[in-house]
Each structure stands twice: as C-alpha cells, then as structure tokens.
Amino acid sequence: MIDYNSFPNPSYIIDESLLRGNLEKIKEVADAADVEIILAFKSFAMWKTFPIFREYINHSTASSEYEARLALEEFGSKAHTYAPVYIEEEFEEIMRCSSHITFNSLNQFNTFYEKTKAHGISCGLRVNPEYSDVEVDLYNPCAPGSRFGMVVGQLPEELPQGVEGFHSHTLCESNSYDLEKTLIEIERRFGKWFYQIKWLNLGGGHLMTHKDYNRKHAIEVLKSFKARYPHLHVILEPGSAFTWQTGVLTSKIVDIVENSGIKTAILNVSFTCHMPDTLEMPYQPEVEGAKIGNQGPFVYRLGGNSCLSGDWIGDWSFDHELKIGEELVFQDMIHYTTVKTTMFNGIYHPCISMWTRDGKAVVLKRFNYGDYLGSMC
Numbered sequence: 001m002i003d004y005n006s007f008p009n010p011s012y013i014i015d016e017s018l019l020r021g022n023l024e025k026i027k028e029v030a031d032a033a034d035v036e037i038i039l040a041f042k043s044f045a046m047w048k049t050f051p052i053f054r055e056y057i058n059h060s061t062a063s064s065e066y067e068a069r070l071a072l073e074e075f076g077s078k079a080h081t082y083a084p085v086y087i088e089e090e091f092e093e094i095m096r097c098s099s100h101i102t103f104n105s106l107n108q109f110n111t112f113y114e115k116t117k118a119h120g121i122s123c124g125l126r127v128n129p130e131y132s133d134v135e136v137d138l139y140n141p142c143a144p145g146s147r148f149g150m151v152v153g154q155l156p157e158e159l160p161q162g163v164e165g166f167h168s169h170t171l172c173e174s175n176s177y178d179l180e181k182t183l184i185e186i187e188r189r190f191g192k193w194f195y196q197i198k199w200l201n202l203g204g205g206h207l208m209t210h211k212d213y214n215r216k217h218a219i220e221v222l223k224s225f226k227a228r229y230p231h232l233h234v235i236l237e238p239g240s241a242f243t244w245q246t247g248v249l250t251s252k253i254v255d256i257v258e259n260s261g262i263k264t265a266i267l268n269v270s271f272t273c274h275m276p277d278t279l280e281m282p283y284q285p286e287v288e289g290a291k292i293g294n295q296g297p298f299v300y301r302l303g304g305n306s307c308l309s310g311d312w313i314g315d316w317s318f319d320h321e322l323k324i325g326e327e328l329v330f331q332d333m334i335h336y337t338t339v340k341t342t343m344f345n346g347i348y349h350p351c352i353s354m355w356t357r358d359g360k361a362v363v364l365k366r367f368n369y370g371d372y373l374g375s376m377c
C-alpha cells in the first residue's frame with residue numbers, strides 16, 4: 001500500500017510492484033502467443049521508469065519525431081513509428097530513431113520511401129478494416145470518414161515494392177473477443193496481401209491487464225492466427241494495458257462552496273489540466289473512500305482549480321462531511337495523464353513520483369515556474 005504521506009501533494013504516484021505485475025502479465029502473453037508486445041508512448045512516457053520496462057519488453061511505438069527520439073535515447077531501442085502524416089523537416093530525425101515506419105497513405109509512402117532505403121527501415125502501410133467495436137467516436141479509428149489508414153479498395157493488387165508490413169489499430173480498452181472479431185475482419189479484407197508482407201501490427205487497445213481480460217483466450221486467438229500465417233511477425237502495441245491500475249493522483253481540498261444546494265469541494269488539482277480524459281471521454285474516476293453517485297449521506301461535486309467553468313465532475317458520496325485540508329486520492333491516474341497534462345492557467349503541476357517495490361517514496365519530477373515559462377515565450 002502506497003504511503004501517501006511520504007509524497008508531496010498533489011502527486012501522481014506510480015506503484016512499481018503493480019507496474020511489474022502488469023509487465024509480467026504482458027510478457028506472459030507475448031511469450032505464450034509468440035508475438036511481440038511493445039509500449040505505446042502516447043499513453044505513458046515517464047522515461048525514468050523505462051529501465052523497468054526494458055526488463056520485460058524490447059521496443060516502443062512513436063507517433064512523432066519527439067517520441068521516436070525518446071525511444072532511441074531513453075528506451076534504448078529504435079521505435080515502431082506511425083503518424084497520420086510526416087513532414088519533410090522531421091523525417092530525417094524520424095528515420096534516425098525508427099526501425100519501422102508505417103505510412104497512413106500511399107501518397108505518404110511514395111513521398112518518403114526512397115529516403116528510408118539508406119537506413120534499413122522496414123516500411124508498412126496502415127490499413128483500415130472499417131470495423132471496430134469502439135462505441136465512442138472520439139476513440140474510433142474506423143468510424144465512417146476516418147482519416148486513418150487505407151480501406152481495402154484503395155490497395156493495389158500488388159503492393160508497392162518496399163511495403164513490408166500492415167498496421168491496423170481498431171481497439172480501445174477492448175477484450176480478447178473484440179480482438180478475435182477484429183482479426184477475422186482484418187483477415188477477411190486484407191488476407192490476400194499477407195503473403196506479400198512480413199509483419200502485421202495489431203495496434204493498441206488490448207486491455208490485457210484488466211481483471212476480466214481473458215488472456216488465455218487472447219493467446220489462443222493469436223496462436224491460431226500465427227498457425228495460419230507462420231511467416232508473419234505479429235506485433236501488438238497497447239498503451240493503457242501497461243499502466244492500467246498502477247497508481248493514483250493525490251489531491252487536497254482547498255475550499256468548499258455551495259450554490260443552488262450543490263456543494264463543491266475545490267481541489268488543488270484540475271480535471272482539465274491533470275485528468276483530461278475524465279472530461280474528454282468522459283468518465284467519472286474512482287476516489288478512494290467515496291462512492292460514485294448521490295446516494296449519500298454526504299454528497300459533493302469535486303471541482304478543479306482552473307477557471308474553466310466545466311472543470312468539475314459530480315457526484316460522489318462520502319461517509320463523512322468533507323473538511324478543508326483533507327486529502328482525496330483519484331484512482332488509476334497513470335495512463336493518458338502525465339502525457340496529456342497542461343499548465344493551462346499557469347496552474348501548479350502535480351509532482352510525478354514512484355512508490356518503489358521496497359517501499360520507498362521517490363519524487364521523479366517536481367515542476368516549477370521554469371517549466372511553465374519554458375513551454376511558452
């Protein structure tokens with residue numbers, strides 16, 4: 001159990017033992033299914049923790065020049081890079097830092113492929129199977145009109161020379177049965193090209209560390225696919241699964257206000273700045289010791305410390321009256337938080353910390369005015 005008192009407040013705190021637990025589960029799937037599972041930086045990129053990841057996995061993804069550089073210089077291996085577009089000015093650096101580059105369109109492939117030859121990079125195309133179980137359009141790469149990937153009618157019978165792989169990302173917090181259905185669709189639409197490629201990247205969204213995820217079933221699905229296409233190197237690049245349920249964001253109540261009978265506890269953190277997915281997705285995060293909903297006995301909204309009117313979420317029910325100065329702890333706040341946070345309003349940014357497996361509190365990063373200043377000019 002993390003000892004919150006040993007950390008500055010507010011702080012994101014990642015629990016090393018829980019992280020290692022997830023990494024072990026992911027490695028088990030990779031080994032048993034004979035696939036490669038790599039970390040998607042877009043969900044988590046706390047580079048001081050990369051040595052822990054490297055005990056279990058070898059590669060990461062990049063969606064930009066900076067992520068590709070992070071892969072090479074901090075993760076210690078070249079990136080599997082995919083971005084919806086590449087621009088001339090960044091491409092040299094992307095090539096320096098990538099082992100694989102996936103292009104979103106034939107146009108982009110044709111623009112850059114010649115350059116990649118000198119670097120021994122394996123190139124691929126993103127394909128769009130026009131099938132996804134994801135219901136929220138914000139997270140659905142296969143929604144009609146999506147800008148991601150080539151649909152089946154856009155691929156030539158013979159792939160252009162130099163295309164060695166397909167990349168398809170369709171899932172989001174999905175289970176092994178969604179993976180199974182997705183694979184059937186990918187195979188149905190794109191199977192006839194498989195003999196022309198060497199690798200198939202099945203993107204992210206595989207929530208294999210969720211308590212209800214059937215890892216045994218996922219292994220069976222992947223093994224049976226591999227049995228049909230033994231020449232294909234299958235890659236999965238989940239993000240969330242790596243740091244799912246591995247830590248918290250601590251906060252404190254700074255004031256309690258009341259309007260129209262609604263009580264709001266205003267915190268020293270912000271939903272929009274520090275937990276942006278809660279408003280974007282949206283979803284209501286769990287708070288330690290509270291129940292989601294207004295069943296009572298003590299019902300509060302929680303409000304952020306930014307000036308955005310919508311920087312609040314409600315309701316939570318507590319078993320006691322909240323007091324100024326009390327600590328509130330948001331659960332599962334490691335994936336898609338620290339990579340997405342902002343210093344909007346110049347608000348103090350929570351520290352980033354780790355609770356080590358031998359019970360030590362380590363503050364990995366404290367933000368200060370210089371970080372705010374440096375992000376603008």
Ligand SMILES: Cc1ncc(COP(=O)(O)O)c(C=O)c1O
Pocket residue numbers: 040042043061082169171172173203204205206237238239240241
């Ligand atoms: C191309 C690609 N790969 C991997 C991921 C990681 O997905 P997740 O964090 O849901 O596993 C995403 C998420 O948007 C993505 O777009």
